[in-house]
Amino acid sequence: MKSPRVLFPLLGLVLALAGSPLYAHGFGERTELPVPLGFFLIGAGVTVGLSFAIIGLFAGGSPEHNSYWRHNLYQTRWLRLVLTSRFLMLPVELLVVFLLGLVIATGLFGDQIPSSNFAPTFVWIVWWVGMGFIVALLGNIWTFINPWKILFEWAEGLSRLLRPGSHLSMMRPYPWNWGMWPAILLFLSFTWIQDAFVQSPLPNRVAVLTIIYSVITLGGMAIFGKHQWLRHGEAFSVVFSFLGKFAPTEVRVRDTGLCATCEGGCLSSNGDCVNCYECFSRSEKKELNIRPFAIGLADNENKTNDVLAMVVLLLATVTFDGFSATQIWVDIQTVAVDIFIRVANGATFNGRTIADSLGVLLFPGMFLVIYLAFSRFISGSAGSELPAMAVARKFSYSLIPIAMAYNIAHFITLLLIQGQLIIPLASDPFGFGWNLLGTGDYRINIGIINAKILWYLSVGLIVAGHIIAVYLAHLISLRTFQDRSAAISSQYPMMMLMVIYTVVSLWTIAQPIVA
């Protein structure tokens, strides 16, 4: 290797690995200032104060919880025509499939310095972080732009064209006791890649993992049918469907007969089905509704153990992603490196990886144990016979708003600053020096959002998330426990848990992100 030019890509690779702690989340350099102590203390104080204020409010009277305000956008004729138009959807479908192909192509054949390649920035920041924001704040658009679903539908269409009456999918009956566990396992793997796998920023790894996941997803749909796999096995459809419950939009089918026949069994107690895309694609009586934020989390669905597991995994993942960038975790990693130096001291697999892997696995376990312990208190203080597991399942959605608010506070800087990288990369996706769209020379504007605005936003969001969580828990408690006084006394332990979770979240954003 005489020429230093040959060395660039290789050293870039080495540096990407050496600099791994900064890429604790998948990929991207963090530049946010920690929230100052004053903000943290006031945020925490307001959290505790408002929690009690809300209990006081509820003691006097309770909000209606059986139905909620909604407005059907399809009532507006032109809006319905535009939103259901094939002319809108086809270009969008072509675009997302093209983007999937582009991630694989750039990852495999492009420059291997992560910041010069389209794949890492697109997958880790624009898609994973950005899609999470859009789904939670706008609505579950993933279900319409899921490239694997679209590819599968295209293939189905093609096979029907070639052999009329045939089915592409084997339509094997989905084992009912698998529930969402395939999606949970896949999401756990994704979390591990994001938080523990040192090579996650490398374009090649991004491409290879995308290919592997494509094979699993298309295979799952081919074996069990599209809808079954999307509901139970496609990790992102499942995750985004949880985030979408927070969103201020829903799709609803008002057709009890049809809803009853859907494979997913999505019929709700009032005869409609909400956010069931299988029914939605088949029904004529469909609505696209605007609704209050977070009300989807107050639904009356029967929640099974896999739902509980998925929610706990989501909560733990979000928290661990932030916690793993704090000094405490770096100290733990350093200890782990010393402990495991004999067995694992490679650049990719070392004590740090072991510590992160344990974190990814043990955090959800720890969350579950704590949550179950509090569920036991909740049941006890309501004087109820309900076992802790049943209480835990019933209240599981109520914790989601805190996690979601924290998630936004934690990632907003990354999305706004590092996400800008996609602008030059759109012109030069392979890192070959192209300038296809004329944006190749774009330089990231690091001043796009001021730290002070971010601090208010972060603390405000987390406190608001907490309020919503407390409110949801109250709705659920009224449904769960028969008399009002039992419902209210059940809420003290829940509130304690929520205050702890919220304060931990606030504490995490008050920590400097360390290398």
Added chain:
Amino acid sequence: MNIRTLNKHMLLTTMVAAGVILTAACSGGAPEAVEISVNVMGEAMDPGTIRVKQNDMVTLKIDAEESGEFHLHGYDIEQDIDEDEVAHFYFVADATGRYRITFHPSSEAEDEMKDKKGDHGHDVKEEGNGHGEIFMSEVLETGDSYSFLVADNFENQTIPFHSHLHSEVSGSITISHDAPESESVTIQIKGLLAHPNEVSVRPGTNIIWTNEDVVSHMMISGLHTDAEQDHDEEKDDHDEHAEHADGEEIDLGFLEVRPR
């Protein structure tokens, strides 16, 4: 009590809280010209975190013990620093945030070495102490090792060595026929120390350095101070993309730009 009333209460409380925060956090004032002395030594700088306020006109007076490139991430400003003089690194801190500061030590000596590496042992000078003239390893990640076979013509010489990335790791190899015979001698690098740091071997012995540190090393012959002399005559004129080719990017610390 319905949601709407609840929202009003929330809003009110939040506004009160925001007001309190505002008065607490706004220590304001006009932008200033500030000068901060920064000492770069090894893989750290003093102060470890440089704190300024938004829109300050900042001059960092950088005194580095080694020549190299000082890189402020985010703002993406790079400047070559010469070890002999205090450099003035000027910028306007217009964007708030916490930005990484890294240092890329100059590597001309290394580049020169790469060419010599192929034929080491042939034209070795008597002293054999020149920086990187006898051997130089690749970047050794944690767990990597590097070996160097001591040729016969080194007899009765002492070859000093150090880590090019962390010069505090240093030691020497004394070559003598009186040394105990062995095929290879292993030197562990751990905790930024070489164990053992002085070895005595016969010609024909294989010296193996193993990196058991968390950080990367690059084992190189010569004393650290030789490097500084080598650098003197050379001027830095890299291709700007070459920054990564300089070997390790050393994390020095952070710049914190706080809002006013």
